[in-house]
Amino acid sequence: MTRALSCLTVAGLLLTGLAIPAFAQDPQSSAPARELAELMSNRKLDSFATRLTDGGGDFAAVLSFPGQMIVVWAKFSAPRVLNERLLNRQYREVYIDLNSASDPDTRNMVTDIGADGLNRGEKNQAADSHDVGDKTMLFDGSWREDKMSEAEYDKAYAESDAAYAKVLGVLLAELKKAS
Numbered sequence: 001m002t003r004a005l006s007c008l009t010v011a012g013l014l015l016t017g018l019a020i021p022a023f024a025q026d027p028q029s030s031a032p033a034r035e036l037a038e039l040m041s042n043r044k045l046d047s048f049a050t051r052l053t054d055g056g057g058d059f060a061a062v063l064s065f066p067g068q069m070i071v072v073w074a075k076f077s078a079p080r081v082l083n084e085r086l087l088n089r090q091y092r093e094v095y096i097d098l099n100s101a102s103d104p105d106t107r108n109m110v111t112d113i114g115a116d117g118l119n120r121g122e123k124n125q126a127a128d129s130h131d132v133g134d135k136t137m138l139f140d141g142s143w144r145e146d147k148m149s150e151a152e153y154d155k156a157y158a159e160s161d162a163a164y165a166k167v168l169g170v171l172l173a174e175l176k177k178a179s
Helices: 002-018 030-042 079-087 091-101 150-177
Strands: 047-051 058-065 068-075 108-113 128-132 135-139
Touching (some): 030 058, 030 068, 030 150, 047 091, 047 150, 058 091, 058 150, 068 091, 068 150, 079 091, 108 150, 135 150
Antiparallel strands (some): 047 058, 108 128
């Protein structure tokens, strides 16, 4: 009986150790953000852009600074204009167009301090953010100040991180294809 209890205790401790909270894990966007920032730096690019869908009006662009990336994606009402800019490698212009002239209801912008993926946030540290339309979610760990529960904050974070990771994946794949 003592041996069985000891085995159960050890098993419980092992399982408890494996139950890592979602916010303690690396963000989904961490690896692609770091890889994109490194690839852009190696190629001496400060901006890059691509279509998110074939023939559709969805585009994404990234503006990169040492230690920071700003990524915007949205539907653009004149896709031919952005397609031409992409063909001419006018990536910064695509970024500017998406930031200023895209459909505001579809516009997403992530400010990634550290260019290391969307982080959940710690109080008193520089915070990543995700703007969707006219709403901004600041990931600074102060969910109470945002008048939300911790579960709501975690859900908003997980959704933003997943969307950001998906867009980073497309940008990264297209940049790898580009010569």
